[in-house]
Amino acid sequence: xxxVVKQTAEEVDxxxxxxxxRQLLSRPxxxxxxxxxxxxxxxxxxxxxxxxxxxxxxxxxxxxNVDEYAGVAPxxxxxxxxxxxxxxxxxVDIRRENxxxxxxxxxxxxxxxxxxxxxxxQAGGIDLQILGIGMNGHIGFxxxxxxxxxxxxxxxISERSLSDKAEFYKxxxxxxxxxVTLGIRNIMRARRILLVAKGAAKRGIMEKTLLGPVTTEVxxxxxxxxxxxxxxxxxxAAPLNSP
Ligand code: GLP
Numbered sequence: 001x002x003x004v005v006k007q008t009a010e011e012v013d014x015x016x017x018x019x020x021x022r023q024l025l026s027r028p029x030x031x032x033x034x035x036x037x038x039x040x041x042x043x044x045x046x047x048x049x050x051x052x053x054x055x056x057x058x059x060x061x062x063x064x065n066v067d068e069y070a071g072v073a074p075x076x077x078x079x080x081x082x083x084x085x086x087x088x089x090x091x092v093d094i095r096r097e098n099x100x101x102x103x104x105x106x107x108x109x110x111x112x113x114x115x116x117x118x119x120x121x122q123a124g125g126i127d128l129q130i131l132g133i134g135m136n137g138h139i140g141f142x143x144x145x146x147x148x149x150x151x152x153x154x155x156x157i158s159e160r161s162l163s164d165k166a167e168f169y170k171x172x173x174x175x176x177x178x179x180v181t182l183g184i185r186n187i188m189r190a191r192r193i194l195l196v197a198k199g200a201a202k203r204g205i206m207e208k209t210l211l212g213p214v215t216t217e218v219x220x221x222x223x224x225x226x227x228x229x230x231x232x233x234x235x236x237a238a239p240l241n242s243p
Contacts, residue, residue, distance in 0.1 A: 001223060002230045003210060005238045009198045012234045013042030016130075016196050019230060020047055021056045023128045023192065028060035031120070033129030033182070034088070035066050035140075036080045038168070039196050040132055044087040051092050058094035062123050064116075065101040066131065066140040067181035069174065070109050070154060078172030079104055102152075102180035113152035113180050120186065129190035133197050135164045137205050137218035141181035144217050150183035184222055193229040195220065200236040207239035 006012045020043070023030050034040075050056045065080055072079045077086075081101045089099050100119060106112035120126060131139050138144070141155040156178055162169070169175060187193070197206050209220040210231065216222075223229045 001210070001226070004230065004232045005235055006232065007235050009042060009234050012196060012198055012232050013046040016040075016043040016194060016232050017046035017050055019194050019232075020128065020130065021050045021054070024056055024058065024061060027127060028057065029062070030060075030127040031062045031064065031123050031125065033066055033126040033131075033187075033190055034063050034084055035130050035132050036083045036087075037132040039198055040130060041087060042198075043130070043196060047088065048091055058092040061094055062098040063089065063094065063100060064120050064123070064126060064182075066129070066187070067155075067179045068102040068104050069176040070104060070106075070178040070180055072104050072174050072176055074101075074104055076172075076174065078169070078174035104180075106180075109154040109178070109180050113154060116180065117152040117182070117186055120182075126186075126190040128192045128194060129187055131187070131193060131195045131220075133195060133202065133205060133209065133220050134161055135201065135205055136160050137209060137220045139184070139187060139195075139220045139223075141179040142184050142187075142219045144219060146184060146216060146219055148184045148188070148216060148222050151185050152180065152182050155179050155181045184219060188222065188226055190226075191228065193223060193226055195223060195229065195231045196233075197231070197237040198234045202233075202237040203239060206231075206233060206237050211239055
């Protein structure tokens with residue numbers, strides 16, 4: 001794992017956006033794994049700047065979001081679809097048909113998970129997977145205890161994750177219980193992974209993720225085993241003895 005510690009959250013956003021830009025410049029037809037959440041908001045903003053000011057193009061890119069809430073309407077401002085389009089995809093030169101998220105209104109969510117990972121395989125697999133991290137170490141919606149072999153699936157959102165995000169869910173007017181998420185196995189298949197964490201509240205979980213044992217109790221700790229993962233943190237989120 002390559003670990004990069006920046007002084008400020010803004011520097012993290014820029015460094016992370018540069019990683020995405022590097023990917024797109026070296027392979028314009030890249031398949032990007034996208035995330036939503038408060039952490040990646042700044043990354044999306046910085047990426048939009050690089051798109052507008054430096055001509056970093058998404059014209060050949062394909063995107064797959066890591067997760068989506070089951071049962072939240074796609075045009076609801078709280079859905080991952082609405083947010084990723086608003087924050088990023090609507091503002092760049094990507095082809096709309098190249099932007100993918102699980103269908104939040106599928107009749108059979110397990111089947112939707114199967115279809116979704118098949119679409120990723122057909123696109124050639126994910127080149128760069130962008131991830132935030134939950135306070136309990138979840139990546140995507142792979143909650144503690146999820147086996148590392150798990151493929152895309154319907155995840156029950158843990159009580160802990162619901163309460164950590166209670167304010168966001170209340171504001172957004174959604175009460176999700178389940179999500180369709182890529183599994184750890186799908187995430188580990190990405191050729192490169194970029195994990196971003198900011199703020200003192202994430203320091204404890206980042207210490208476990210980076211320095212603790214690899215365990216399903218801390219899903220993100222599996223990234224220690226991935227051959228090409230970059231972790232970008234601000235100094236508040238960085239464990240004191242960062243390697
Ligand atoms: C959410 C998502 C994750 C996200 C994480 C962190 O619940 N399932 O994909 O990375 O939690 O969110 P935040 O960046 O708001 O802390």
